[in-house]
Amino acid sequence: xxxxxxxxxxxxxxxxxxxxxxxxxxxxxxxxxxxxxxxxxxxxxxxxxxxxxxxxxxxxxxxxxxxxxxxxxxxxxxxxxxxxxxxxxxxxxxxxxxxxxxxxxxxxxxxxxxxxxxxxxxxxxxxxxxxxxxxxxxxxxxxxxxxxxxxxxxxxxxxxxxxxxxxxxxxxxxxxxxxxxxxxxxxxxxxxxxxxxxxxxxxxxxxxxxxxxxxxxxxxxxxxxxxxxxxxxxxxxxxxxxxxxxxxxx
Amino acid sequence: xxxxxxxxxxxxxxxxxxxxxxxxxxxxxxxxxxxxxxxxxxxxxxxxxxxxxxxxxxxxxxxxxxxxxxxxxxxxxxxxxxxxxxxxxxxxxxxxxxxxxxxxxxxxxxxxxxxxxxxxxxxxxxxxxxxxxxxxxxxxxxxxxxxxxxxxxxxxxxxxxxxxxxxxxxxxxxxxxxxxxxxxxxxxxxxxxxxxxxxxxxxxxxxxxxxxxxxxxxxxxxxxxxxxxxxxxxxxxxxxxxxxxxxxxxxx
Numbered sequence: 279x280x281x282x283x284x285x286x287x288x289x290x291x292x293x294x295x296x297x298x299x300x301x302x303x304x305x306x307x308x309x310x311x312x313x314x315x316x317x318x319x320x321x322x323x324x325x326x327x328x329x330x331x332x333x334x335x336x337x338x339x340x341x342x343x344x345x346x347x348x349x350x351x352x353x354x355x356x357x358x359x360x361x362x363x364x365x366x367x368x369x370x371x372x373x374x375x376x377x378x379x380x381x382x383x384x385x386x387x388x389x390x391x392x393x394x395x396x397x398x399x400x401x402x403x404x405x406x407x408x409x410x411x412x413x414x415x416x417x418x419x420x421x422x423x424x425x426x427x428x429x430x431x432x433x434x435x436x437x438x439x440x441x442x443x444x445x446x447x448x449x450x451x452x453x454x455x456x457x458x459x460x461x462x463x464x465x466x467x468x469x470x471x472x473x474x475x476x477x478x479x480x481x482x483x484x485x486x487x488x489x490x491x492x493x494x495x496x497x498x499x500x501x502x503x504x505x506x507x508x509x510x511x512x513x514x515x516x517x518x519x520x521x522x523x524x525x526x527x528x
Numbered sequence: 529x530x531x532x533x534x535x536x537x538x539x540x541x542x543x544x545x546x547x548x549x550x551x552x553x554x555x556x557x558x559x560x561x562x563x564x565x566x567x568x569x570x571x572x573x574x575x576x577x578x579x580x581x582x583x584x585x586x587x588x589x590x591x592x593x594x595x596x597x598x599x600x601x602x603x604x605x606x607x608x609x610x611x612x613x614x615x616x617x618x619x620x621x622x623x624x625x626x627x628x629x630x631x632x633x634x635x636x637x638x639x640x641x642x643x644x645x646x647x648x649x650x651x652x653x654x655x656x657x658x659x660x661x662x663x664x665x666x667x668x669x670x671x672x673x674x675x676x677x678x679x680x681x682x683x684x685x686x687x688x689x690x691x692x693x694x695x696x697x698x699x700x701x702x703x704x705x706x707x708x709x710x711x712x713x714x715x716x717x718x719x720x721x722x723x724x725x726x727x728x729x730x731x732x733x734x735x736x737x738x739x740x741x742x743x744x745x746x747x748x749x750x751x752x753x754x755x756x757x758x759x760x761x762x763x764x765x766x767x768x769x770x771x772x773x774x775x776x777x778x779x780x
Contacts, residue, residue: 427611433582434605435625435676446627450615526615528658 314496319503322496331485336504339481342398343471343512346405350467351460354410358417359452363444368418383408383470387477401474401481408470409463416459420452454527457520464516468509482508530556530680530712534588535578536737537571548574549585550737558593558679561706561713563727565720565766571738572716573608576682579714580605594679599630604673608685610665612657612672619644619653621668625676643675644668646705663694667701674705683715687722696754699725707750720770724762725752732769742769 279287296316303310310318326332361368386407387400394400424447432438432447475483482501489497535552538545548571556562566572577583579590580603594602604625612621622640631639644650647667657665666686673681683702687695703726706713717723723730730744744766748758 427607427609428613430582431607431611431613431624434580434607435672436601436628446624447613450613453615526617526656526658 318496323500335482335485339471342401346402347467350406350409351413354413355417358414359421362418362421396478401479404474405467405470408466412463413459417456420455424448424451529558529593531591535585536587537585547737558712559710561728563723563730564716565723565730566733570733573684576684576716580682601676603680604676604678606669606673606683606686610669614657618655622671622675624672639675643671647671680712720763720766
């Protein structure tokens, strides 16, 4: 299939989806409060932007997201690299990891509220917990997978200290694997943002729940679309940064 | 100069001991090109790693006499696989051994470029390893070793993975570099032709555990002709030495 044809078919599919969506409430099959038609969304969007709530919710969610992501990634990658380098540490942590890892991120919500209250800190805690495990295992695996021959190369050229091997060879060689983990974490963290805010921390998720309670389903859809668009933008930026960092790969 | 005294090495893996080297004694004078010849798996690479200080022998000791200042490394190694760092450009790979804080960035770059020119890769500095052919990658590995200006160059079957034409080109290049720089070279190979074409002296390593079984001087003027009678006789003589020693197959 040619590229033009693929694009045309994709556009046709999207148009069909929107038309069916428009027709279902339009023909009275379901009430518009239960399924708002796409034509109702621009108006709802403009009013949310005009009263300032849309932008402030987005900024708040982004700040929770970025803080949680940064904390989770730094701790997860840091501990993962250390564990990957030093076998006794992996053995020491093995059972602790086995106990803590299977706990779903959202199961931390009670403790997040207990420790931090209904506060951005609680959201950041929940987000970083999920991110931590993903980046921890990615970094551990990536460091373990570094070609032993490259480490011998560092030895042969006089880089015999652990920190020299780490920065000259191990970290650069592990970067592709770590970035794959971080990209997974990016999606996981965004889901956690919404979940944490549904419990009341101000942001996109909280605003969406407020709208839902008022049966303003068009506003709910506006925030759903906002979440999708924001995640799409974040992921695109990450992929661009990733391919710049890994420009040495074929 | 390299002095090996009674080197013995035993690997222990899963409680099982394998004696790889026993009672190896060898003196290599400065500036000499020595080929270590032996079948695959005999312990040639292990011996090279002992000389490089990457493996500690269980018995005996290695003495390296080099006239090195503190700025450069006395010994540099070229491996069978080029072992380039794929995230570094060619020039940066060549500069790898210079990053001990003793040179400025500009000095490192200049030394790397000079080494690349020496191996015929001027103009390739800005490429990444994956953009090079196998032969070019091995040239970069050679440049990386030459850039640190070592007295001793250790080479572990560096051309074994290359096609015949590329291999002969690189052999001639190495012979030229040896004549120009007068470095001490220890060159591990399982190819008799390669050993005879390059070396001043061929040392034969055979057996389990490996021992030095013979030493053959190659008194042939350089540059050497591959098809000369002199060379053919030496190759034949070494083949006899080796066939007496084991049933291994030989690359001729």
